[in-house]
Amino acid sequence: MAKKTAAKKSAVKDKVKASTAVTPVPAVVPKVHPAVVAFVAYHIVAITIYALPKPSNDVLSGKVSPRGSDALLAFNVREMKQWAVFYGYLYPTGFWQYWDMFAPDPAQTDIWGDAEVTFLDGTKTMFQYPRMKISSIPDKFMQERYRKFFERVNLEENPYFWSPFAQAIALKTATDQSSPPVRVTLFRHFQEVMRHDKQTPNEPPYGSYPFFTFVVDQHKLFTDKGWKLGIH
Amino acid sequence: MGVFRAIMGGLIFINFAMISVFFKDFYSEQGYYPGWMGSLAMNKDVYLVQDGSIHYPRIDPLHGVTDYRVLVAFNIFVLIAALLTSLGLFTRVASICLAIGAITLHHRNTSILHGGDTVVRISAIYMAIAPSGAAFSLDRLIALRKGIAPAIPPLVSLWPQRLIAYNCCLIYFTTTWAKWFGHLWKGGAATWYPARLHEFDRFPVPAFFNQFPMVYVTTWGTLAVEFALATLVWFKPLRKWVLLSGLMLHGYIDYSMNIPLFGYLMATLYLSFYEGEEVAAWFDRLKARFAKKPVTEAV
Numbered sequence: 001m002a003k004k005t006a007a008k009k010s011a012v013k014d015k016v017k018a019s020t021a022v023t024p025v026p027a028v029v030p031k032v033h034p035a036v037v038a039f040v041a042y043h044i045v046a047i048t049i050y051a052l053p054k055p056s057n058d059v060l061s062g063k064v065s066p067r068g069s070d071a072l073l074a075f076n077v078r079e080m081k082q083w084a085v086f087y088g089y090l091y092p093t094g095f096w097q098y099w100d101m102f103a104p105d106p107a108q109t110d111i112w113g114d115a116e117v118t119f120l121d122g123t124k125t126m127f128q129y130p131r132m133k134i135s136s137i138p139d140k141f142m143q144e145r146y147r148k149f150f151e152r153v154n155l156e157e158n159p160y161f162w163s164p165f166a167q168a169i170a171l172k173t174a175t176d177q178s179s180p181p182v183r184v185t186l187f188r189h190f191q192e193v194m195r196h197d198k199q200t201p202n203e204p205p206y207g208s209y210p211f212f213t214f215v216v217d218q219h220k221l222f223t224d225k226g227w228k229l230g231i232h
Numbered sequence: 233m234g235v236f237r238a239i240m241g242g243l244i245f246i247n248f249a250m251i252s253v254f255f256k257d258f259y260s261e262q263g264y265y266p267g268w269m270g271s272l273a274m275n276k277d278v279y280l281v282q283d284g285s286i287h288y289p290r291i292d293p294l295h296g297v298t299d300y301r302v303l304v305a306f307n308i309f310v311l312i313a314a315l316l317t318s319l320g321l322f323t324r325v326a327s328i329c330l331a332i333g334a335i336t337l338h339h340r341n342t343s344i345l346h347g348g349d350t351v352v353r354i355s356a357i358y359m360a361i362a363p364s365g366a367a368f369s370l371d372r373l374i375a376l377r378k379g380i381a382p383a384i385p386p387l388v389s390l391w392p393q394r395l396i397a398y399n400c401c402l403i404y405f406t407t408t409w410a411k412w413f414g415h416l417w418k419g420g421a422a423t424w425y426p427a428r429l430h431e432f433d434r435f436p437v438p439a440f441f442n443q444f445p446m447v448y449v450t451t452w453g454t455l456a457v458e459f460a461l462a463t464l465v466w467f468k469p470l471r472k473w474v475l476l477s478g479l480m481l482h483g484y485i486d487y488s489m490n491i492p493l494f495g496y497l498m499a500t501l502y503l504s505f506y507e508g509e510e511v512a513a514w515f516d517r518l519k520a521r522f523a524k525k526p527v528t529e530a531v
Contacts, residue, residue: 044395053413094354137434148343148345153264161265164264168262224261
């Protein structure tokens with residue numbers, strides 16, 4: 001039996017050896033045009049400059065003078081990233097890139113949003129923007145973009161997001177032409193993640209507060225809904 | 233490149249197909265992000281110039297387009313281009329159309345983009361400039377049937393593939409460096425926090441994984457694996473093990489956190505570290521292992 005097993009193994013090994021024998025390849029190695037070489041070198045420099053991280057905030061603000069690699073990164077941000085020869089190539093072509101996933105530190109606040117919609121007749125309703133925590137696994141897989149979008153909406157430095165966001169919510173909740181939405185209030189819900197060095201038995205509660213109130217553009221609403229204007 | 237094209241093209245198709253389900257919300261004038269926001273946001277989201285003013289034209293055929301039917305038609309065009317690229321049919325034209333389509337849709341709305349989308353966009357461009365249809369493609373199969381292609385695919389320069397590999401290493405190198413500025417990563421506590429961001433919850437993970445000392449392992453382990461993927465991966469004896477550790481890293485992230493497709497996209501980039509002969513030899517070994525056993529053995 002042992003001889004048969006050894007023979008079997010040997011047959012398989014021989015077969016594998018035969019199949020992996022290197023196929024003869026043509027002797028001619030394709031020559032690369034010098035222009036291609038130059039482009040590749042330029043491209044590598046350009047994407048590297050843009051992907052290099054920013055130095056620490058203290059260095060950027062001038063609080064601390066940069067030393068070592070910080071000096072290189074500071075020079076990169078202040079000088080090389082401003083050179084048109086690089087951003088003039090990356091920006092139009094779509095090769096722009098920056099890899100700061102969970103960097104310099106991961107997010108430490110869980111956030112989600114919703115909105116309160118007030119109608120002409122005084123009634124109110126809560127608009128539930130897709131929330132990943134309460135969605136099923138397939139739903140959240142499909143709807144992750146909504147979480148990403150609200151991550152941007154949520155930022156104080158992005159106020160230009162808020163009006164179109166609120167207007168779209170008004171459109172989604174408009175069902176009765178005689179009582180259209182007139183006001184949308186955006187809410188932020190947040191939870192500061194429990195600190196690793198100050199653990200508590202229970203997770204901290206969620207807080208929430210309104211961060212933007214929008215008076216609905218009735219003309220746009222009626223136009224988008226295909227309703228006849230002039231009813232009111 | 234052929235295998236890379238087939239898999240990455242398929243992932244790009246899936247990516248845009250998923251966005252298509254909510255296309256109206258993020259690309260129409262009645263949605264959360266009307267077209268005029270695209271130009272404004274580009275200046276803020278892309279870390280290019282500090283004064284926020286960009287005066288260069290960019291690839292954006294949809295600039296100023298507000299008709300939803302045109303936007304939908306363009307989206308379908310991109311999906312078809314992705315499918316054809318994956319199959320390797322009319323590869324050159326399809327891959328160029330896919331690259332232009334991906335860049336356009338990303339320039340139209342940057343607010344829903346994450347790291348995986350950047351991988352999508354740059355991969356699409358690399359596939360367009362590389363001879364990605366030369367092997368493992370319907371184009372080649374059709375050419376073989378017609379008798380106009382050689383039995384062995386012609387040698388091509390590896391520079392597009394090396395560019396993809398370099399870009400992959402750049403991702404890991406710069407993200408490791410950026411993390412090094414964070415005191416949580418250096419201190420070993422960084423992975424404590426994403427595990428408690430409930431908006432990212434996916435499949436359940438044993439409790440001890442998100443407690444100390446396991447948090448130290450996952451935090452410093454992440455840094456070590458990412459650094460290895462930027463450096464040691466070029467050393468052939470270690471390449472397989474480094475890439476396997478990368479697969480484990482992204483596999484765990486994909487299991488525990490809801491970041492759709494990102495792990496698969498990064499794993500696909502790993503193919504660029506293997507040359508065509510190595511991939512072909514791997515397929516041959518696989519074929520031989522599943523081949524019929526010889527019938528001459530005595531019972």
